[in-house]
Amino acid sequence: MTQKIKIAAWLSRFLVLGLAIASPQVAKASGEIRVTQSSDDVVAELSYSGEVLGAEPSQFANFKLRIVRAGQTLIDQDLATARSTYGNPSNIQSPGNRPFPESLKVVDLNQDGELEILFDFGDRPGGCCTYTQIYRFDPEQQTYSYTEHFWGYAGYRLRDLNEDGAPEFLTNDNLFAYPFGFPSVEMSEQLQESSYSPSVLPLRVLQYQDGRMAEVTRQHPQEIGSHAYILWSHYWQRQSSGDTNVRTDPTMKVVWAAYLADKHLLGQAQEGWQMVEQAYQGSDRQQFFNSLRTFLRENGYAQES
Secondary structure, eight states: OHHHHHHHHHHHHHHHTBOOOOOOEEEEETTEEEEEEEETTEEEEEEEEOSSTTOOGGGOEEEEEEEEETTEEEEEEEOOOOBOTTSOBOOTTSTTOEEEEEEEEEEOSSSSSOOEEEEEEESSTTSSOEEEEEEEEETTTTEEEEEEEEEETOOOEEEOTTSSSOOEEEEEOGGGSSTTOOOOHHHHHHTTOOTTOGGGSOEEEEEEETTEEEEOGGGOHHHHHHHHHHHHHHHHHHHHTTOTTTTTOGGGHHHHHHHHHHHHHTTOHHHHHHHHHHHOOOTTHHHHHHHHHHHHHHTTSSOOO
């Protein structure tokens, strides 16, 4: 019971740390949906044709973005700049891609005094595969330039972890989505997360800096530790409930991989390995451990030995 209370408290803390950003205003006229968000003298508007919000992607068309600054329209253009998973140009208006109106925000992401505009698009919110476009004002050119970030399965949550006004993007490492098995729906429910179980993958924390996403995960050990705790608690709860299969369950390998990635980020690799080597007793354990050590090293979690 104590374990469950701690997990619930941690999840509540994550939800409370959100930014105080107003919900977008949504209007519909003559088959066109317009979503508006504003702050100070900056107004951003997404518009597209569609029957209803939440319709199938094929029912949407004519995506446009308009940005007004101090009463002057600086951006008024079609949105056809999405990129595929592999970085190849594709069209945001192709089947399976659409903007998510609820994601539109006008917010200062890096505390430089300038407001950025960001919104998400993709197949469906919280699923594969989503992108974020971030528009940044260029005072010399008096216009906006943008960058795109691909989230894959993980998605993100915008949280001001330091409470310094510069929010972080909490996400997860998609590199771990397949090599050790993808989280099952049952595991997702047990971990109180969505059907894509992004929390089962190693935690990543990014921040928008100088027009790009910067990796700042190691600067947030409290969040990493909380994430590792949730992963270990999943094993502990199964074992405590009398599940005799948990120590040999191959679907636990994705949990152990993420747990050890977190422990490496915390500088607690030796402790993590001792716990996992004792916990996982599957017949493929040695092969799994060897593969995981190599994977962690090749992807920057573990130091070269």
